[in-house]
Amino acid sequence: xxxxxxxxxxxxxxxxxxxxxxxxxxxxxxxxxxxxxxxxxxxxxxxxxxxxxxxxxxxxxxxxxxxxxxxxxxxxxxxxxxxxxxxxxxxxxxxxxxxxxxxxxxxxxxxxxxxxxxxxxxxxxxxxxxxxxxxxxxxxxxxxxxxxxxxxxxxxxxxxxxxxxxxxxxxxxxxxxxxxxxxxxxxxxxxxxxxxxxxxxxxxxxxxxxxxxxxxxxxxxxxxxxxxxxxxxxxxx
Amino acid sequence: xxxxxxxxxxxxxxxxxxxxxxxxxxxxxxxxxxxxxxxxxxxxxxxxxxxxxxxxxxxxxxxxxxxxxxxxxxxxxxxxxxxxxxxxxxxxxxxxxxxxxxxxxxxxxxxxxxxxxxxxxxxxxxxxxxxxxxxxxxxxxxxxxxxxxxxxxxxxxxxxxxxxxxxxxxxxxxxxxxxxxxxxxxxxxxxxxxxxxxxxxxxxxxxxxxxxxxxxxxxxxxxxxxxxxxxxxxxxx
Numbered sequence: 235x236x237x238x239x240x241x242x243x244x245x246x247x248x249x250x251x252x253x254x255x256x257x258x259x260x261x262x263x264x265x266x267x268x269x270x271x272x273x274x275x276x277x278x279x280x281x282x283x284x285x286x287x288x289x290x291x292x293x294x295x296x297x298x299x300x301x302x303x304x305x306x307x308x309x310x311x312x313x314x315x316x317x318x319x320x321x322x323x324x325x326x327x328x329x330x331x332x333x334x335x336x337x338x339x340x341x342x343x344x345x346x347x348x349x350x351x352x353x354x355x356x357x358x359x360x361x362x363x364x365x366x367x368x369x370x371x372x373x374x375x376x377x378x379x380x381x382x383x384x385x386x387x388x389x390x391x392x393x394x395x396x397x398x399x400x401x402x403x404x405x406x407x408x409x410x411x412x413x414x415x416x417x418x419x420x421x422x423x424x425x426x427x428x429x430x431x432x433x434x435x436x437x438x439x440x441x442x443x444x445x446x447x448x449x450x451x452x453x454x455x456x457x458x459x460x461x462x463x464x465x466x467x468x469x470x471x
Numbered sequence: 472x473x474x475x476x477x478x479x480x481x482x483x484x485x486x487x488x489x490x491x492x493x494x495x496x497x498x499x500x501x502x503x504x505x506x507x508x509x510x511x512x513x514x515x516x517x518x519x520x521x522x523x524x525x526x527x528x529x530x531x532x533x534x535x536x537x538x539x540x541x542x543x544x545x546x547x548x549x550x551x552x553x554x555x556x557x558x559x560x561x562x563x564x565x566x567x568x569x570x571x572x573x574x575x576x577x578x579x580x581x582x583x584x585x586x587x588x589x590x591x592x593x594x595x596x597x598x599x600x601x602x603x604x605x606x607x608x609x610x611x612x613x614x615x616x617x618x619x620x621x622x623x624x625x626x627x628x629x630x631x632x633x634x635x636x637x638x639x640x641x642x643x644x645x646x647x648x649x650x651x652x653x654x655x656x657x658x659x660x661x662x663x664x665x666x667x668x669x670x671x672x673x674x675x676x677x678x679x680x681x682x683x684x685x686x687x688x689x690x691x692x693x694x695x696x697x698x699x700x701x702x703x704x705x706x707x708x
Binding site for chain 1: 534535541555558659694
């Protein structure tokens with residue numbers, strides 16, 4: 235008899251290990267994406283764009299991990315044919331991994347904009363709000379990874395609220411930039427770079443919320459996409 | 472004995488029907504998303520924003536279908552435990568459905584921008600290029616849905632090339648808008664609306680390419696994300 239069978243929470247101890255491995259790979263991927271955003275914000279803060287090459291290098295690692303995790307999830311589905319909770323875990327994981335990869339892409343976009351802005355010596359005035367927005371988004375990403383690691387619906391809902399703050403901050407940055415462009419039309423192209431960067435940061439927030447929704451789906455078995463925040467809170471209380 | 476078993480290509484005729492149903496639902500969803508983009512471009516062409524309410528109504532239908540298809544895919548995974556090709560079909564479907572839903576979101580964004588631009592009576596000069604870009608994207612979306620319906624890798628690769636044309640057109644629109652803003656700083660806000668709309672159209676192209684990549688993955692069992700187009704063509708030739 236195969237001693238791999240009927241041990242622990244699952245039929246197979248091996249299966250438990252495989253699921254654990256996927257979870258820890260996702261968190262590793264999350265850590266890399268966080269590092270991409272960190273290095274981008276460092277460049278913006280210090281005015282030194284040399285760290286941006288690292289952001290690109292990290293992106294290749296992130297992409298590789300995404301495909302690897304996806305492949306592992308597919309294999310588990312084919313080999314283990316998981317039911318209920320495990321199945322939800324795997325579906326939520328492949329989705330979250332896609333969002334993480336997109337976050338990495340957006341971080342890289344921001345990094346390129348930052349390099350472009352720094353190389354062209356744009357007036358710091360035009361990007362003062364960008365750093366504040368970036369810090370908020372960085373915190374949201376960090377909290378989102380914690381939410382995923384601990385599979386907590388309560389913190390998932392908290393993060394959704396935080397994303398609304400990010401959206402408000404983004405709107406402020408935008409208004410400020412429009413004013414700047416009106417008074418200084420010669421620097422429109424530079425201001426637009428800052429605007430795209432702000433937009434990418436705002437998108438990172440959206441991807442974080444997707445991951446939080448996946449956690450809620452995983453834990454509660456409840457699909458909360460396209461559901462208003464107030465209703466989600468009510469459902470989970 | 473259950474007559475549902477050992478009939479047709481699959482163990483179960485019922486299973487074949489379920490897969491067919493999912494495929495046709497995806498195409499139905501694709502049709503709705505196409506209608507969203509069509510109605511948006513109609514409004515832009517005619518200068519009449521009354522059809523934009525339909526775009527919003529369609530979006531609710533699209534969102535509903537996304538969740539429904541996702542739920543059906545999950546149930547099939549749990550109940551049928553499909554192997555190899557069918558499994559890839561289901562994974563590719565849940566991913567494509569997500570891209571379709573995003574395309575719908577972007578189309579709605581464009582629609583709102585168009586309404587905003589029309590309501591504010593912005594100079595048509597600033598959005599002349601937008602319609603051309605929209606037409607190209609519309610064609611790409613149509614071709615992408617055909618690619619999905621027929622599961623053709625050859626046309627998938629062709630669409631990827633088309634997306635490069637979309638990107639070039641987008642770059643032209645952008646340059647034109649920057650010039651416009653420089654010479655007419657009073658209309659910066661309006662020109663930015665057009666810019667966001669152009670960005671959303673370009674994103675629709677990206678989502679189409681994701682769907683094409685999913686088709687290649689499905690047919691060839693080959694993960695072509697993060698792979699250069701020239702290499703994909705080589706792999707498939």
